[in-house]
Amino acid sequence: MQVPAKFEYERADSVPHALQLLERYGPEARIVAGGHSLIPMMKLRLAQPEALIDINGLASELGRIAVEGDELAIGALVRHAELLDDVTATDLFPIFRDAERVIADPIVRHRGTVGGSLCQGDPSEDLSAVFAALRATAVIQGPGGTRTVPVRQFHQGPYETAVEPNELLIQLRVPITPGTGSAYEKVERRVGDWPVAAAGAVITVSDGVIAQAGIGLTAVGAEHFCAPEAEQHLIGRAPGEEVFAEAGRIAAEHCEPHSDQRGPADYKRHLAAELTRRALARANRNVPGSATV
Amino acid sequence: MRITVTVNGQPYTREVEPRLLLVHFLRDELGLTGTHWGCDTSNCGVCTVQLDGVPVKSCTVLAVMADGREVTTVEGLERDGELDAVQKGFVECHGLQCGFCTPGMLLTARWLLDRNPDPDEGQIREAISGQLCRCTGYENIVRSIRWAADASHSQEARQ
Incomplete structure (x- = not known):
């Protein structure tokens, strides 16, 4: 049976109250809302906050x-x-x-x-x-x-x-930028699991060329979860399979995946390229008014 | 800490430690052992109960978080001695073998049908995708929930 270590429990009734409680209990206090990351860590004693400040009552504000x-x-x-x-x-x-x-x-x-x-x-x-x-x-x-x-x-x-x-x-x-499409592609070992790797893409198309691009990468050691070099490659180019594939290759080159129980680093790097390509292609298809739908 | 939780329509007031999990509050403090306790890691879903009408995994909710709120467990599905349609469906379609996952499956099924009285098979499978049946009896669980949807429709038609 997994039982968290003892802690003080406070319920915030407003954002200012939550901030007061954070001041009172100091850096060993933790905010809890859904608790589906924190409570499992507390049950395993990987986290032992001295106080929990429950913000579940702040739905009208947050x-x-x-x-x-x-x-x-x-x-x-x-x-x-x-x-x-x-x-x-x-x-x-x-x-x-x-x-x-x-x-x-x-x-x-x-x-x-x-x-x-x-x-x-x-x-x-x-x-x-x-x-x-x-x-x-x-x-x-x-x-x-x-x-x-x-x-x-x-x-x-x-x-x-x-x-x-x-x-x-x-x-x-x-x-919110007009002419923007977006998509997310994830490979997981089984339903509901953390990703082996995943990629998100957001592109804005204006006058037939990509005016703005955002690429997010999950679980492959991308700094700040993004791929600026691949984004830069897209700017000013017409959307298309070749361009998206090259952006995927660049994204994979610049990330730093590690081998672990979810897969070897080279497989994750392959996924970073392929999922980036797929996410960009789908993002392009759901740009409003896109002719390629 | 003193909390009052309304479980299956009845308020219970207890003095609890903040670290007590809702699943143990229900089972050990209130003796409502219909809620099962499985993986303890929010994966298997056998501890699923409804909190204010929404299914949650009670091994990952603190009892103090349920203070002032309403919890429904499998013991609360029956009305006036009559089983809920989802319970009848599980009986009719052999929706359980060992029965360990059944209470959680029933509460998710009830929530699904309250939201969507006519779910297709894909929607049923999606709704129960956070719950494991260790007998792998998913086919019959899906049929049972579909049976409950059909039974509710024909009952409405009769009225």
Whole structure:
């Protein structure tokens, strides 16, 4: 029987209250929402926080998905299942539908949250690559107010993020650009597992050429979950199979996969190229008004 | 910490440690052993219960997180001595062999039919994809849930 070590438990009734509790308990306190990364780690005693601050009651502040101007705002407490079910979000960005359908399983997705996934900072976590591909911005609140950090600077290493011990990730903001398509491709050993490798692609096509490109890579040691060299190759070129295949090759060249129980490094590198190619091709097909549909 | 959890419509107040998991609260504190305890790692799904109507894996939810909320376990599916349609379906279509995964499967099935009264086979398989049947009896579990959907329709037609 797995039992977490003892901890203090506090329930936040507002974001300012959560921040006060973080100040009171200090750096050994942890925020808990869905708990589907943290609680298993606590049961294995890999994590032994002195206090848990439960933010599950903050859905009215942190649980909304809404279009605000030219951005889609996603609250940190939005559950995976809620993002998957939100037609506005998944129509604007099919990459969310692709990724959320293969994150864990439907029951886990009822609890796990978008913000929790990003803050866990697991190198194999799908949404980190998705938001990196989308060039989203993280909104972080602390005692001095809110600040924003590009998601491409949010992850500072495995399980390390830009969120300070006295701060709370409250929202992700995704820029909405007309003419944009997106997709996510993942290979897993069995349904619901972490990826062997995965790739997300976001492209904006304007006047027949790629005006903007985002590529996110999961579980292959890509710095900040993205592939800037491959993105650069796409800019200004007409979308097409050759161009996408070359971008895949470049993405694979610049990542650093490691061999582990999910597969050898050379296989993961092969997947990085192939999944990038496939994600780009599908992203291109779902660009609104795309002639190749 | 003192918590009050409404389980199958009845409120229970208990003094618990914050580290107590919901599955053990239900089984050990309340004696509701219909909720099974399997892998303890949120993989197998046998501990699935409904929290405010949504299926969750109770080995990965703290009991204190259920404070003030409603939990439904397999013991709460029956109404006035009559089995729920999903329970009847499992009887009719041989939806269980050893029975270990059955309570969790039933609660997910109930949730699915509440949301989507007429699911196709793919939707049923997707809904139960977070739960393992160690007898590998998935074919009959899918048939059982489909049977419950059909039975509910014909009952509505009669009314």
